[in-house]
Amino acid sequence: MIDPSLSTPFLVASAVPVDAAHRSGTLDAARALLASQPALAEHSVYAAAVTGNAAAVRQWLQQNATLATTSGGPHHWDPLTWCCFSRWLRDDPSRHAEFVEVARVLLEAGAPANTGFVDHTHGETPQRESALYGAAGVAFCAPLTALLLAHGADPNDEEVPYHAAEEYAHEVVAALLAAPVPLTRDSLATMLLRAADWHDDTGVRLLLQHGVHPDHPGRWPHSPFLQAVRRDNEARIVERMLDAGADPLRRFGDANALETAAWHGRTDLLQRFAERGVPLPDDGLAAVAVDATLGDLHAVRARLSRDAMVREAFLARAAAFACRAAGNGMLAPLGVLLQLLPTVDVRWGEGDGYWDIAPHSTPLHVAAWRAQHAVVQQLIEAGADVHACDGRGRTPLQRAVAACVASFWMNRRQPTSVRALLEAGASAEGIALPTGYDAIDALFERGGMG
Incomplete structure (x- = not known):
């Protein structure tokens, strides 16, 4: 016999948090409860699903086949959602195969691959969290991701493309790229942008090889290419995107990649742009930033002496400019700025x-x-x-x-x-x-x- 009052806290402790980041927290409380009451893992179909216990899931479905699509437990989730948002799945990759088997049993019993739950903690706009997101963007489990996709799970929501490109989970990315329900152009743009956020050269390469265009912004205010420069990606990632057709001069709002590279002190990128025949600005504030990043103190001083407004605007940005150049390890722009800063x-x-x-x-x-x-x-x-x-x-x-x-x-x-x-x-x-x-x-x- 088990203490039934422990069922709810065990399920809560075994699932990813719903009131905090899904990657936060540990299994400590769930482990302690399970150690004190081992039968908790079989107490309900939801407990069996969240702990990766396929045999127990089968037994529950043999007793009542409708449980495959019945919601329950403290979060009112169906078993497949409990499976895909399990902390045990998230924190113990060695057990991924067990959760894949649980999901297979549930899917074959009629569980919908596009199940999930609505998260009401995102302010005024509730956010739908799909089971696929749990598998691909929380647990980063490629086999479970592939199984859900094979059963028709749709990867085109706001969460799957955004999070699945994190943590260098290249097998998950590959599974999504091969999905029967294809990723939309906007979803692919999100994945490439997030790969740039993570400085993930392999992820960028996979997505570019799939045909993702680095200048397509999708639902974002700027492109993955501009994001790679904004996030100070290595030159090889930027070059991959250039090879895929990225345009350093294309504007998104008031920014383009060339000017952003200049204000980040990226001497290496400006040199590569110039080698590819990209024209560098020859007047205005952007030209001063370019000259400084290329280490041309004489040209910077000449431009600043000719235009008081440009000088004022440049000096207003000089502290951030110097710090960004320092962070990128660029000696040439710092050499110029140290001659100009107070x-x-x-x-x-x-x-x-x-x-x-x-x-x-x-x-x-x-x-x-x-x-x-x-x-x-x-x-x-x-x-x-x-x-x-x-x-x-x-x-x-x-x-x-x-x-x-x-x-x-x-x-x-x-x-x-x-x-x-x-x-x-x-x-x-x-x-x-x-x-x-x-x-x-x-x-x-x-x-x-x-």
Whole structure:
């Protein structure tokens, strides 16, 4: 016998959150409940589905075949929805085959592949969450995604294309591209844009090979190509999109990829555009940004001296310009800007939430956080304040340490920036050892922290 009062909390703990991000939370509570009452996994068809128990699902359907399409449990979901939005499915890829079998049993018993639920936590506009979204964009389970698609699941909603391109889930992307119900042009544009958000070179390549055009914006205000430049993708991703027909001069609102690249200090991209015969602007504010990014101090000064309005507009954007260039590791534009700015410690007022750059960061904060070691050295040599705090009270050294142990770009970590900051007198206050990276722990220990 089990305590029936545990059934509801077990189902809630076993499903992804409905009042928070679906990728948040853990299985700890569900595991604890199951350990205390193992029979909870068979207590209902919903419990069997959410735990990937195909044998128990079959037994329930043998007793009552209509359960395959009957909603129940605390969320009032049908069994296939409980299966596809299971935390067990999401958090334990080794068990994916068990959930695929559960879904197969339910589909063969008549469960609709396009089932799901309506999420009322998205403000005034309820959001439909399909079972396919649970499989493809929450659990990133390619076999379950393929099974649902084979049974007619429609991938063209707002959630599946947006989230399935995350987490480098290339098998999921491939399954969606081969779906019997084809992705629309707008859905494909969303997937390519999101691949750019994730700097996913393989994902971009798969989508471009499928024929997705990088200049089609879909339901977004700008194109995947412009997004790749906005998000500071590597040059090889930008080049893939250029090869697929992207136009650096095509405008979306008040922006195009060429000018965005210039204001981000992307010397590498401007050089590639020029090599492909793309004309660079020769007047106005954009021309100043281009000259600065290409390292032409003489041309920048000449343009600014000729037009007071352009000069004023340029200097208003110069702090953000310097910080973006620092984050991209571009020495040429920084060399120009350091000759024009009143101080090397200019503050980027708004920062950049995408990169977790706090408001009022300096170029040194940004370079340290994004592991741009040569730029860190350049800025220190230019007199940057190694003790400055960003808008969240963090120093460049703290950001350099975080880049080594808690960033998406730890693959390029080196002790170089930490060493340079320590040698420049940066305080190690607020940094706990061990950091998780032996090479910088040794630097701190030699400095007397150990």
